[in-house]
Amino acid sequence: MVTGGKSLKKFHDLVCKDCKDIKLTYFIMIFASVHFVLSHLPNFNSISGVSLAAAVMSLSYSTIAWSASVKKGVQPDVQYGYKASTVTGTVFNFFNALGEIAFAYAGHNVVLEIQATIPSTPEKPSKGPMWKGVVVAYIVVALCYFPVALIGYWMYGNAVSDNILISLEKPTWLIAMANLFVVVHVIGSYQIYAMPVFDMIETVLVKKLHFTPSFTLRFITRNTYVALTMFIGICFPFFGGLLGFFGGFAFAPTTYFLPCVIWLSIYKPKKWSLSWIINWICIVFGVVLMVLSPIGGLRQLILDAKTYEFFN
Numbered sequence: 001m002v003t004g005g006k007s008l009k010k011f012h013d014l015v016c017k018d019c020k021d022i023k024l025t026y027f028i029m030i031f032a033s034v035h036f037v038l039s040h041l042p043n044f045n046s047i048s049g050v051s052l053a054a055a056v057m058s059l060s061y062s063t064i065a066w067s068a069s070v071k072k073g074v075q076p077d078v079q080y081g082y083k084a085s086t087v088t089g090t091v092f093n094f095f096n097a098l099g100e101i102a103f104a105y106a107g108h109n110v111v112l113e114i115q116a117t118i119p120s121t122p123e124k125p126s127k128g129p130m131w132k133g134v135v136v137a138y139i140v141v142a143l144c145y146f147p148v149a150l151i152g153y154w155m156y157g158n159a160v161s162d163n164i165l166i167s168l169e170k171p172t173w174l175i176a177m178a179n180l181f182v183v184v185h186v187i188g189s190y191q192i193y194a195m196p197v198f199d200m201i202e203t204v205l206v207k208k209l210h211f212t213p214s215f216t217l218r219f220i221t222r223n224t225y226v227a228l229t230m231f232i233g234i235c236f237p238f239f240g241g242l243l244g245f246f247g248g249f250a251f252a253p254t255t256y257f258l259p260c261v262i263w264l265s266i267y268k269p270k271k272w273s274l275s276w277i278i279n280w281i282c283i284v285f286g287v288v289l290m291v292l293s294p295i296g297g298l299r300q301l302i303l304d305a306k307t308y309e310f311f312n
Contacts, residue, residue, distance in 0.1 A: 001233030002242060003163065004031035004190075007182040010166055014176040025234050031183065032230035038191055039198065039222040054188025055140065061165065061181035062144035066151040068168050068175060078157035095296025096244035102255065102289055103247030104145060162243075198222055241300035248293020257286025 005028030012022060038050065084090045111134070120126035152164045161167040165182060168175045201221050205211040236242060260279040269276045 001028050001229050002237045004183050004186045007179040011176050011179040014172050024237055028233050034187055035226045039226050050188045050191055054185045057181040057185040058144050061178040062148050064178040065164050066147040069151050069155045074155050080157045083158040092296045092299045095292045096300050098289055099244030099247035099293030099297050102252045103243045238301055238304040241297050241304055245294050245297030248290050252286050252290040257283040
């Protein structure tokens with residue numbers, strides 16, 4: 001929500017520099033309005049087109065981001081040291097950065113949902129094409145993230161913005177187009193991550209609370225979820241802090257250590273074997289990440305909130 005709203009606002013500010021300034025709140029609401037419609041698509045197969053467009057847009061705007069940064073060149077008085085002036089601040093920023101990385105590379109929590117849509121037979125199990133898809137996905141992720149991270153830091157140092165496209169202004173038409181690409185990308189990614197949540201909520205309502213499955217139930221639950229995320233985005237439009245907090249709190253368990261716990265419980269490898277050691281390292285790392293990252297993210301949210309005018 002926050003990224004979509006900020007990118008829409010950036011696009012508006014670039015293409016209409018003489019227009020009256022519009023609050024970020026309204027752009028987040030505009031972005032959310034799309035999801036009030038798309039959230040009623042039934043399953044992953046129905047959003048395959050949106051997902052493909054999101055993947056293409058991700059590669060496109062990432063390429064624009066690092067190439068435009070190269071064209072702009074290294075900024076005057078660029079600094080590559082720690083952003084915080086105190087040791088405490090540096091440590092908390094490190095915790096927050098761990099959460100941001102966890103968020104960026106999360107995705108395992110939707111892997112099973114995606115794999116369930118792939119035809120599978122004993123002769124041709126779905127794990128084959130799924131593995132190929134995962135490899136391709138992470139190659140694309142690397143092509144998107146690493147050039148932006150390395151070149152962005154090289155050009156801007158520790159002053160680089162959470163969203164590097166917000167820092168860029170020229171060429172105007174290219175940066176405006178890149179921000180539209182971001183909007184398309186986050187529309188797709190929101191739906192991909194929200195679909196399992198919708199399924200979980202509706203399953204609990206039907207099986208645990210004995211609601212009758214119906215269009216009305218789906219309409220209310222999905223619209224309520226979208227409205228809630230929109231409200232949170234409007235109240236706390238702090239990109240970096242939110243990434244750090246939710247990266248550790250929500251995505252670290254499902255991505256980094258719960259799969260390892262499940263694997264160990266199912267396959268029961270020999271104690272102190274290589275696979276046993278690797279899985280336990282991932283479990284310990286994931287638990288530490290889950291504990292520390294939200295602390296750094298929450299601190300960043302508090303710092304950002306001190307200077308922010310809410311609903312502005």
